[in-house]
Amino acid sequence: MMVSNIISRNNVTLFGRGTQPMLFAHGFGCDQNMWRFLTPAFENDYKIVLFDYVGSGKSDLNAYSVERYSELNGYVKDVLDICETLDLTNVIFVGHSVSSMIGILASIQAPHRFERLILIAPSPCYINDLPNYLGGFEREDIEELLDIMEKNYIGWASFFAPVIMKNEERPELINELETSFCSTDPVIARRFGEVTFFSDNRCDLPKVTVPSLILQCSEDAIAPIEVGHYLHHHLPESTLQIIKATGHCPHMSHPEESIDCIEEYLTAAHAN
């Protein structure tokens, strides 16, 4: 695919005054805007690369194909396409939630591109596999989540979007709608939800060779602390950092602490 095609397909944004690339990958339910509390801290020292997965944010919806994005590997290809197009090496990959796993898989396929993986609230498997593994959820919980998503799209996207889109006198409404949810296509969002929450990548963990930092919130409603320990145990060359922040989005709810942890980790890494 042509360079410009990848750039526009994934709505890639480049800024920062450094040379080493820092690639931020958003999680399920959001887009690259979620990183805006974090990036100011790194733009002086790194080349910041932001993007939206195909089907999210301002990506090219026409590039979405059910076959490609019916497994995490489709999203892994998005990451590797971008790395290849921009010829990125020594990448510090920062992934939130499901993007942690996408980064892990990408580093297995192209280890030469990555220097460090920063994994924010990661989980290799969200579904419980008792008694050996506690993922935090049962299958029904995820079905219910998909139901909630569907109902919210009724109100926001499916019914009103076409009407509003045609209303050229009030373009601000379109903007508001676009920013209200990170994906405006309910079918794509549902498929991303299924891929995210039904994936099980536990067996891939030992294949990772790139060193990683696991940022585990002390109280995470989605990734329980046991998951953090599990990851640390199975990921070679991983560092586990349990932060005081609660919830699943420390980079949004507690950006300062998140930044401190990342900077500390990177400083130590570069010192070695």
Added chain:
Amino acid sequence: MQTECFKSGDIYHLDELLNTAPCGFLTFTDNGEIIVVNATLLQLLGYELDELRGQRIDSILPMASRIFYQTHFFPLLKLHGKVEEIYISLRPKQGNTLPVLVNAVRQERLGVFINDCIFVLVRQRVRYEDEILQAKKDAQVAILAQNQANAALQQAQIALESKQAELLELNAKLEDQVQQRTAQLQQALNFESLLHRIADKVRDSLDEEQILQAAVQELGVELAIEYCDVEIYNSDQTQPSVAYEYNQSLSLAPGQALKITSVIPVIASVPMQGEVLQLCSMISDGLLHNPKQLAILACPIYDDRGVLGNLWLFRQKEEAFSNLEIRLVQQVANHCAIALRQSRLYQAAQLQVQELKRLNQLKNDFLNTISHELRTPISSMKMALQMLEICLLPLGVFDQETNPINHYFQILQTESQQELELIDTLLELAHTDASTAALNLSPIHLHFWLPHVVEPFIQRTSRQEQYLEISVQEDLPPLMTDVTYLGRVLTELLQNALKYTPPGEKISVSACLTVDRNHSNVPLVRIEVSNSGVEIPQIEHDRIFDKFYRIPNNDPWKHGGTGLGLALVKKLVDHMSGSIWVESSYNLTQFILLFPLALE
């Protein structure tokens, strides 16, 4: 708004109103810690204020809502400062989850960001939405099915169209092929009938000129030839000359073939080697009114004994000779070769026939002369003897056995008689040997004819005390044969039998019908002449038919003989298409004759 409220009545406090407003109200920090809950929401969830204050908002959310809160609700609220009309579920202290719509706003108070939310219960609306969703899903399934059906239909149509196009193409190809094939067949048929006509000519005629002229004519017309000829080699196969031609445009007189070979000397020798040659050459002045390039086909006329001549065909150079045409020309050349060879053989045969006729005449003349020259003196001598006998009879010289005149006279008479017989038989044999004359066939009824043949011998047999009998199969059909020859054969055999049969023994002649088992049961007549009292040794069985052969020491009646009798018999039987052999055993000797009942 707030000021207006206070104006209208001091007794209404907004806090109090908010506490019991018909919607839930809740405030939480970015940490997710619940700070404020109004009474309506507490009542809805079944909690006391103290139970919720300071707790995390997760505690009133079921699992799915927690995820949604983390992945959508909080990021949106944080990014945009507000969310509206978000649908989630709340988890009360007891009982089923409560579907609610949430509006939230994020604002700074006393230096800290807090998030205010109102919750509206939407039980009925959710049911309605479920219905709509289900209807939508059903519709989507239906649309999907229809789209798939349409796609399948479209694909089928495309496939059909391409198949139709293929079919049309195939049909066109087939039609072309059929036309080509028909044309080829028609050509092959034309060629075939041309060959038939020439073959018929070759079969019906021995006239070389007529056949070859027909061949060039037929080829010229059938193959649309400008010029076509047959050239025939002279006897030493060096100099061909044009014998027969078909001419559309060239002017070429017989004998002008040399000019062709001089124009194209390279190819002149090639047909001699028995190969067909096709070439294109410029025919120069003198052969053509207007010089032009022609396709030329040269085909040798040859058989196993060598090359007889060549077939030359000249045609417009654009129309090279096809394989089929070349084969036709080759076949015509083969027929020409047969015609030439046949005609030459016929001429040679005619010459031979004339020569044979001449030789035959010579031989007949010779035989007549010999017969005259040999017989005349003997006949004169016999006549003289008879005259002498008449003269001597009155002198009584024959009355006395001991009279030497009688003795010498008897010797003269016997020897001259034998000499005459010998000459007669020899002449007859020579005549039969040389004879090419046809048999004089007639049907013979052996019942009647055999006694007639036997009759002259009856007296002699009774004198020699021999028994003679005849037996003929009653229903024997008439035998078709030459009566003179058969009479001669039987007489000779009977004379033989009389000669060698001792007194008291039997001579028999019989005839019956049989079949030739070796040749599809052709009906045969078997005639036997047999006698008892004597045997011929096995070793003599074949020799007795040789000329001048006589069985040593076996002549009881001292008849003497020429030794030519059985040789003549064998020759005559062969001439009559019969067969003869001898069987001899148990004191019985049989001469067996077989003749076809009906000669062709």
